[in-house]
Amino acid sequence: MFTARVRRAVHRARTALRKSGVDYFRGDGSDWIAFAGLLLAIPALTCGTLTMPVWIPPAALVLPIVAGGLLLRPASLLGLYAASAIALIVESLVLGPYTEGPARVTPGTVLVVAACGFFGLLIAQFRSRVGVPWRRGGTMLFDLRERIRVQSKLPTLPRGWHREMALRPAGGQSFSGDFVVAARTHAGRTLEVVLTDVSGKGMDAGSRALLLSGAFGGLLGSLPPHEFLPAANGYLLRQDWEEGFATSIHLVLDLDSGDYELFSAGHLPALQLSAGAGRWEEKVGHGPLLGVYDGAEFDAVKGSLGPGDVLMLYTDGLVETADRDISEGVDRLTGEAERHIATGFEGAAWHLIEKVAKDVNDDRALLLIRRSS
Numbered sequence: 001m002f003t004a005r006v007r008r009a010v011h012r013a014r015t016a017l018r019k020s021g022v023d024y025f026r027g028d029g030s031d032w033i034a035f036a037g038l039l040l041a042i043p044a045l046t047c048g049t050l051t052m053p054v055w056i057p058p059a060a061l062v063l064p065i066v067a068g069g070l071l072l073r074p075a076s077l078l079g080l081y082a083a084s085a086i087a088l089i090v091e092s093l094v095l096g097p098y099t100e101g102p103a104r105v106t107p108g109t110v111l112v113v114a115a116c117g118f119f120g121l122l123i124a125q126f127r128s129r130v131g132v133p134w135r136r137g138g139t140m141l142f143d144l145r146e147r148i149r150v151q152s153k154l155p156t157l158p159r160g161w162h163r164e165m166a167l168r169p170a171g172g173q174s175f176s177g178d179f180v181v182a183a184r185t186h187a188g189r190t191l192e193v194v195l196t197d198v199s200g201k202g203m204d205a206g207s208r209a210l211l212l213s214g215a216f217g218g219l220l221g222s223l224p225p226h227e228f229l230p231a232a233n234g235y236l237l238r239q240d241w242e243e244g245f246a247t248s249i250h251l252v253l254d255l256d257s258g259d260y261e262l263f264s265a266g267h268l269p270a271l272q273l274s275a276g277a278g279r280w281e282e283k284v285g286h287g288p289l290l291g292v293y294d295g296a297e298f299d300a301v302k303g304s305l306g307p308g309d310v311l312m313l314y315t316d317g318l319v320e321t322a323d324r325d326i327s328e329g330v331d332r333l334t335g336e337a338e339r340h341i342a343t344g345f346e347g348a349a350w351h352l353i354e355k356v357a358k359d360v361n362d363d364r365a366l367l368l369i370r371r372s373s
Contacts, residue, residue, distance in 0.1 A: 002372050003348055006310075009230050009288040010082075013058045015250050015350065021022055021193075022272050024165075031071065031072050031073055031076055032076075033355045034067075034068075034072060035068075035072055035076045035079070035080065035181075036070050038067055038071075038072070038080055039064075039079070039080060039083055041063070041064045042061065042064055042080070042083045042084055042087050043087070045060050045061055045063070045064070045087070046061075046087040046090060046091060048060070049091055050091065050094055050095070051093075054355045058088065058095075058105045058109045059109050059112055059113065060111060061084050061087060061088065061112055061113050062116040064080065064084070064112050065080065065081070065084055065113065065116045065117050065120055065187055066119055066120060068080045068081075068124075069116075069117075069119065069120020069121065069122075069123045069124050070120075070123065072124060073124065073128060074121065074124045074128055075119060077120065077124050078121075081117050081121075083116070084113065088105060088109075088110060088113065089283065091105050091197070092105040096241060104370075105247070106292065109174040112342055123349075141326040151179070151181055151213045151214065152165065152167065152179055152180040152181065152182075153182075154180070154193070154211070154367075155182055155183060155184045155191070157191065157255065158188075158255055159370070160370060160371060160372055161255060161370070161371055161372070162344065162345060162346070162368075162369070162370040162371075162372075163191075163367070163368065163369045164345070164346075164347070164348070164367075164368050165180055165349055165365070165366065165367045165368070166300060166347045166349035166350040166352070166364075166365070166366050167179075167180070167318070167363075167364070167365045167366075168353050168363070168364045168365075169206075169363050170362050170363050172316070172362050173206075173209075175205075175206025175207075175209070176205070176206065176209060176365070177197060177198035177199070177200050177205025177206065177208070177209050177315070177363045178195070178196070178197050178198070178209070178315045178363040178364065178365035179195075179196055179198075179209045179212070179213045179365075180193060180194065180195050180196075180365065180367060181193075181194050181196075181216045181220055182194070182211055182220075183221045184255075185220075185221040188255075188256065189254065189255055189256055190252060190253065190254055190368075191252075191253040191255055192221060192225065192228075192250070192251065192252050192253075193250070193253075193313070193356040193367065193369075194216055194228070194232075194248060194249070194250045194251075194284065195218060195248065195249050195251075195252045195267070195313045195314075195315065195365060195367055196209075196212060196213075196216065196246055196247070196248040196249075196290075197246060197247045197248070197267070197315040197316065197317075197363070197365070198246045199211050199243050199244070199245050199246060200243060200261055205363070208241065208244070212232075212235075212236070212246065215232075215235050216232055219231050219232060219235075221254055225250065225252040225261060225263065225300075226263070226298075227289060228250055228263070229248065229265050229290070229296075229298040230262050230296065230298065231295075232248065232265075232290055232295070233296050233305065234294065235344045236290045236291035237291055237293075239291075241291070243292040244291045245289045245290060245292055245315075246265075246289065246291055247265060247266040247289055247290070247315075248264075248265040248266075248267055248290055249262060249263070249264050249265070249267040249268075249270065249285065249313055250262070250263040250264075250265075251311070251313065251369075252272070253305070253311075253369065257304070258304050258305040258306060258309075258371055259302070259303075259304045260302070260303055260304065260305065260311070261300040261301070262283050262285045262300060262301045262302075262303070262355075263285050263289045263298045263299075263300050264284070264285025264286065264287050264291035264298065264301075265287045265288065265289060265296075265298060266287065266288055266290070267285070268314065268315070268316055268319070268326070269282040269283055269284040269285075270282070270283040270285075270311060270312065270313050271283070271311070271312040271314075271330070271333075271334060271338070272303060272305070272309060272310065272311050272312075273309060273310040273311075273334075273338075273341075274306075274313075275306065275307065275308025275309050276306070276308075276311055277312075280334040280337075283301050283303055283311075283331075284301060285298065285299065285300060285301045286299045286301075287299065305369070305371040306371065307371055307372065308370075308371070308372070309367060309370070309371050310337075310345060310369070310370045310371075311369045311370075312333075312337065312366070312367070312368055312369075313366070313367040314333070314364075314366045314367070315363065315364060315365045316362070317357060317360055317362030317363050317364040317365075318352075318353065318356060318357045318365070318366055318368075319332075319333055319356070319357075320334060320362075321357075321360055323363075329356070329357075332356055333352065333356050336352055336355050336356055337352060340352075344370065345370050348368055349366045349368050352366055354367055
């Protein structure tokens with residue numbers, strides 16, 4: 001009976017320790033495990049310095065200090081710093097001022113340890129203020145990036161249609177102010193796509209793009225097409241952002257007939273290639289920027305895609321630069337796009353960004369839809 005009680009106690013202790021460890025590395029638990037481990041490392045390093053100074057110099061104390069800055073909360077970090085200071089004092093007293101070689105505790109050693117402690121405290125305070133532990137910060141950013149990517153995924157189209165999209169953030173970053181939301185509505189007979197360009201670029205616009213893409217994805221298909229942009233405009237106005245405007249273009253395409261409507265909110269015109277005529281035509285919708293004023297109206301432009309026709313939606317980063325106006329950029333884009341007519345525009349979206357705006361320091365997005373039959 002006594003043995004059974006001991007086993008149950010040991011089992012409960014193991015379960016509690018394992019749960020604490022799991023919670024810690026998930027970012028939900030206390031940091032006492034990391035604190036205890038780093039605290040024990042300080043006397044171990046001190047003993048190593050006193051016995052093997054050639055291999056473990058006094059400056060080795062920066063190792064638990066740096067690790068503490070990444071893993072501990074500020075309150076725990078101050079306790080670790082206090083233990084490190086005591087260790088330096090002990091090493092200085094035992095080794096003495098006349099010790100030669102790497103074992104000597106010099107003012108430079110103290111300054112290096114103190115500097116590492118200062119920067120570690122800044123990192124810990126930043127993590128505490130943001131509320132994201134270091135061990136979960138990278139995962140959170142990865143999840144945000146994947147959420148934007150999934151929300152921008154285009155639905156599968158029926159036979160006879162080809163669609164593809166390419167998006168490249170400014171400066172090679174993972175987050176972009178350009179995003180796409182798309183859905184098939186009316187029992188799959190209609191494709192609705194919204195391409196939006198949020199003010200700013202890269203990481204600066206990434207958080208706003210994430211919020212808007214989720215909101216726009218919820219609105220898409222829940223409202224009649226002519227009500228989508230007014231609802232999106234009202235949502236953006238309610239955010240009251242200092243830099244809160246955006247351009248957007250909303251495509252409503254009938255997959256049976258090829259007829260479509262385009263609603264624009266200050267966005268660049270769409271481009272349609274007519275296979276019969278062999279020329280590109282601008283499709284211009286009329287409407288103000290999103291997030292500028294309430295009660296804005298958005299008038300649609302109508303068109304139709306026949307066999308071999310292509311519709312191209314894009315953002316300004318693809319056609320506008322400091323030394324090139326939009327009309328010149330559009331001419332270059334359409335000229336490069338004509339090279340893909342023979343291939344049916346397979347893989348054309350990414351290739352066009354590479355050729356037309358590879359080194360542009362702006363977010364770039366391009367959407368192609370082609371009717372093959």
